[in-house]
Amino acid sequence: MAVRTSNTSGWKIKDIMMVVLIGMIFGVMFYVLKISHNAFASITKPLISFLSLHSITLTVGASQVSQQVMTAATIGLWVMAGPVSALIIKKPGSALLGELLAAIVKMAIGSTWGTTDLIWGLVQGAGSELGFALAGYRKPLVGLWFSTITSTVLSFGYNYFYAAYDKIPVNFTLSLLIIWFVSILFFAGILVFVIYFFLKRARLVK
Numbered sequence: 001m002a003v004r005t006s007n008t009s010g011w012k013i014k015d016i017m018m019v020v021l022i023g024m025i026f027g028v029m030f031y032v033l034k035i036s037h038n039a040f041a042s043i044t045k046p047l048i049s050f051l052s053l054h055s056i057t058l059t060v061g062a063s064q065v066s067q068q069v070m071t072a073a074t075i076g077l078w079v080m081a082g083p084v085s086a087l088i089i090k091k092p093g094s095a096l097l098g099e100l101l102a103a104i105v106k107m108a109i110g111s112t113w114g115t116t117d118l119i120w121g122l123v124q125g126a127g128s129e130l131g132f133a134l135a136g137y138r139k140p141l142v143g144l145w146f147s148t149i150t151s152t153v154l155s156f157g158y159n160y161f162y163a164a165y166d167k168i169p170v171n172f173t174l175s176l177l178i179i180w181f182v183s184i185l186f187f188a189g190i191l192v193f194v195i196y197f198f199l200k201r202a203r204l205v206k
Contacts, residue, residue, distance in 0.1 A: 015089050022088065022098050026081035027105020033077055034111060065172075068163060072179040076187025078120070079151050082128030083188050086147070087140050087196045088205045095132055095147070099125030123158045127151035128188070141193070148189040152181045 085098025103121025111117050131147025132140070156177055160166070165173045199205045 011091055011093075015091055015094070019085050019089055019094055019098050020101060022081060022085050023101025024105050026084070026098070026102035028109065030078060030081075030102055030106040031109045031111060033074075034106070034113075068168075068176055069179065071159070071163075072176045073183055075155060075180055076183035076185070076189075076191075079124045079128060079155065079184055079188040080192055082125050082151070083132075083144055083147050083192045084195060086128060086132045086137075087144065087192065088199070090137065090140060090206075092133070092137055093129065095128035096122075096125035099128060120155075120158075124151060124155050127154035130154070144189060144193060148181070148185045151188060152177075152184050155184075156180050 079099070081102035082095035082099035086095035088094075089098075100118070100121040103117040103125075107114065107117040113120075127150045128147045130150040131145075132143035134146045134150070135143035137143065160173075165176070196205070
């Protein structure tokens with residue numbers, strides 16, 4: 001059976017302008033956060049290595065342990081553009097487009113990841129989009145909850161192969177998955193809902 005969408009699914013000029021604005025804002029934010037992320041990862045590497053199980057540190061390497069824990073703990077920040085776009089615009093494709101535009105802006109500013117940003121933008125945007133699609137775009141808050149799950153599955157699944165998680169201990173991979181989901185739940189779920197709530201209360205969005 002086809003998924004029912006709202007009767008406001010047609011895109012308008014103001015919708016396009018809004019998603020471009022969201023993409024630009026989050027693209028700049030992502031760029032700034034990436035610089036902070038790299039600095040924080042360097043500073044906390046000794047602490048994370050110390051707190052990690054000694055066997056894992058020896059197997060995976062202190063630098064890899066630190067990098068993957070940091071990536072999992074902050075992944076939710078990079079997923080925020082999609083659900084914010086979907087909640088504000090409420091149109092099919094808005095989550096994917098918002099996340100992709102943010103990735104393009106981040107890359108254009110001078111991200112060290114280059115075109116990898118585009119791939120991540122597509123993966124994370126598709127994850128968010130799928131969640132709202134499962135709710136038929138008719139119940140945005142239900143879609144937001146679904147998007148935390150679908151974003152986790154798609155983004156972690158991609159990173160599983162990208163970062164070669166099959167070569168690290170299973171218990172460490174499962175720990176990363178839990179941290180990954182909690183991060184997305186907090187940043188791309190709860191925090192996004194708070195942002196939407198205050199925007200709606202201020203009557204800046206419907």
